[in-house]
Amino acid sequence: MIPAPPAFYAEPDYIGSHKFVGREAQLQELDDWAKAADPTNLLLYEAIGGNGKSMLTWEWATNHATTVRSDWAGRFWYSFYERGAVMADFCRRALAYMTGRPMEELEKKKTPELADDLLARLHERPWLLILDGLERVLVAYHRIDAAEVPDEEANAPTDKILNRNPCDAIREEDSDLLRRLAAAAPSKILVSSRLIPRAFLNPSSQAIPGAKRITLPGLRPADAELLFRSCGIIGDSEKIQEYLSQNCDNHPLIIGVLAGLITNYLPDRGNFDTWVADTSSKGGAYLDLAKLDLIQRRNHILRAAFEALSDKSRELLSTLALISSSVDYETLSAFNPHMPPEPERVEKPEHPEKCKDWESMGHWQKVGAKEKYKADQYRRRKFEQSFLIWEKSASTPEALEKLSTTVRDIELRGLIQYDSYLRRYHLHPVVRGVTVGFMKTEETNKYGLRVVDHFSSVPHPPYEKAKNLEDVASRLHVIKILLKLERYRASLKSQY
Ligand SMILES: Nc1ncnc2c1ncn2[C@@H]1O[C@H](COP(=O)(O)OP(=O)(O)O)[C@@H](O)[C@H]1O
Ligand SMILES: [Mg+2]
Known part of the structure; x- marks a missing residue:
């Protein structure tokens, strides 16, 4: 449910793992910027991952923004970290919030049209929009594994695929929209990003009129x-x-x-x-x-x-790092590392008629191939059955108790966060990226296949019925991980 303005709307809520401390200077800076008298209406905080950009902007937007100004038409927080966050989705949600129009109606419209509508409203009354983790719409992060791009790679001078500037928005229309947001007075747009989008800079790398950029330092x-x-x-x-x-x-x-x-x-x-x-x-x-x-x-x-992690904690953290969004308890327990050894894997056999030498086979060869296919299918079914039984052993009381100790251990080490309101476990994007980078190939393969098996067995609506990315989330997890495992062929097949 999207709340009615001026009530605060966050998509999704930010999860921090500590009580907010310090940042007096920045909170003051934000107070001053938010006032109508300040000539800039877009403020960008830039810093490497984990430096406290989201925590600062969340703290200010939720606890300070209304003290410094009482005339906000509404406040909207949008985080680009999760799922397939993109500018078009941001526009739709912003408009749904601002106008009360249903999302379904807005889903039919494209970014330029949405942008015109959004800008008209931003010029009308003072809205506060917060764009958290905007680097995700930039070329540097536009990869299937965007959730885990490490800072050092994103800072590399060119994007590998197209030789484009890593700080350009992937879509030209997004750059246009970003530029227009910098001139959306009297509304105020607060942005945090690991990289500075080029749309906010003029050719001599100065912020364009209406925009102000600040590098967020560490804590005092x-x-x-x-x-x-x-x-x-x-x-x-x-x-x-x-x-x-x-x-x-x-x-x-x-x-x-x-x-x-x-x-x-x-x-x-x-x-x-x-x-x-x-x-x-x-x-x-x-x-x-x-x-x-x-x-x-x-x-x-x-x-x-x-x-320093124990084997079990490392196994759980690594598995979670491969899933590109936060997870609920059910998903977490499906990956309980305290389980008997996994049954020996049997791959799905390929139908012999799809095999490239099928046409050139003789009659008896074809019969033999079909027989073999039947036997392989049988072995695969057996495997699937024992896999289901094995998965259930994750939820015996002893296994669950051990799981909670392991989760607590990772949490105490600052590597995972629990949001008690959304009841979801969350890995900071930096921890996710670095963890994936540390994993050995065998580990990536082993845990990756487990994630694939799990999400392949989760029921999902047929594609034709899917309305948004959430409806296909489990399939997307499967495809993303298969791609990571460089099983490109398998990834293509899994879509059908
Ligand atoms: N001012 C702060 N007070 C307390 N903890 C903080 C503060 N800033 C950041 N943190 C901690 O550091 C972690 C990373 O901060 P975050 O804002 O998510 O980084 P960024 O958005 O720059 O990647 C948070 O989960 C939080 O636990
Ligand atoms: Mg952040």
Whole structure:
């Protein structure tokens, strides 16, 4: 249900894993920008993944925006992280919210028409729109595995396929719309992105009139310490601040992960001072970060956190990283790593008539091929049956109890978040990307096939009846992962 304006509408809600701290300067900056007197009506926060862009903009939009201004026509938050978020969907939802028109009616319209309609309304009254994670509409992220593109790859100078500028929007019409949003006074548009869309810059890389760009720094040292301590860490204040500033530029996601490492540092749990002085492979002194840039330091710390996981936790985290959206408890328990070994896999046989040498076969050869096909089909059916029984063993009480311990472990380490309102488990896009990057090919294959089997067995409406991406979500998961496993042929077949 889309709420009626001026009530706040979020698509979907943002899930943060800590209580909001600090950012006084930015909140002040946002307060000033939101006022009618400020000449810019689009503000872009830019920073690498995990630096706190979403958390800051969510905090301001939900807890400050209405204090600083009481005349908002409405406030709409749209996140480009999940599912197949695209500009056209953003426009439709914005218009559905602003006008009360049903989504079905708007589904028939294309972006340029939607954009005209949207702009007319934005010029009429002061709306607040927040575009979270806008990098997803840019060339750099336009890949089937967009949910896991690491920062370092997205920053590479050209996109591999088309040699286009990575900061261009994939569709020209999206660039037009972005440019027009920068002139949508009296409305205010707040954007966060890992990369700056070129549409917001003039040829000399300055922000175009109406737009303002700000690079979001890490937290202030004292706030970084506060966040660290809120995760249960104790230690010398000065040393903590120095360490966090020097080793991770007070990057909030990494602070959470470091805290997770120290909480699980068995010689002295949660004690920063002991951990940082320990030169063994379990200690902090071992993480030699001095020569690396911020993205490398971030990935280095995430790798240490990944390697510190138990086999079961690693298995679960890796499997979840392959699914490109947040998951509910049912899906999570289908991937319970505390299960007996999986039955031996039998692939779906190919019908002999589809085989390329079918025509050239003699009569008896054809008979033989058909017999073999029947036997293979039988073995495949047997496998499917034992697979179902095996999947059910994931939900015995003992298995479920072990699962909750494992989930709790990953959560405490800052690698997964639980949204108690939506009741979904969520991996930060950075953790997802880095985890997939760390996985060995055998692991990607093994866990990937499991995800494929699971989502292939989930019932879904026929394609003709599908209205939106959600209706085909389970099929999309299957196709995305098969592509990742470089099973291009299998991926094509699974669509029919
Ligand atoms: N101001 C903050 N206070 C507390 N935690 C924060 C803050 N900013 C970020 N975090 C933590 O860091 C994580 C990453 O932040 P997020 O806003 O999702 O990053 P980004 O949008 O830049 O990728 C969040 O899940 C949250 O736990
Ligand atoms: Mg974000």
